[in-house]
Amino acid sequence: MYIKPLRTEDDYRAALREVESLMNAQFGTPEGDRLDVLATLVDAYETRHFVMEFPDPIDAIKFSMEQKSLAPKDLEPMIGRLNRVYEILNGTRQLTLPMIRRLHEELGIPAEVLIRQKRAAA
Incomplete structure (x- = not known):
């Protein structure tokens, strides 16, 4: 399983497409593990790049x-x-x-x- 860090917007979009294709993967399978790792990377990327402020x-x-x-x-x-x-x-x-x-x-x-x-x- 080759997975690389998400450094660019293109990397992020590609990871989102792959996450979407793996959404029905079963827990504990290689596809499920890949989904888990990609979701973690996507979450980390979003936390860094899409900071949400509290409302007024x-x-x-x-x-x-x-x-x-x-x-x-x-x-x-x-x-x-x-x-x-x-x-x-x-x-x-x-x-x-x-x-x-x-x-x-x-x-x-x-x-x-x-x-x-x-x-x-x-």
Whole structure:
């Protein structure tokens, strides 16, 4: 089994094509082993070259609200009075640690996302 490091975009694309062709390989077979090694190489390449940043905290809250069909009023137990909720959603007030904890616990938003600073307007 000859496998080489993925150094270029072409190497990466070729590995993806081969991974796709091996997707039905059985575990413990030579094809299954090749799939396992190639998938590991592809994952390492993607980790190095396709870095994903966390979303803006407010965008994450709004996305979670949309997914759960929540209105701003539904955030009152986590954030405070409705005017405070709107201040948070409009970006005029920062999240506090207690708010972050409650949003994480109630909405399941990762705390790592919520503690990030709001992005500066472009």
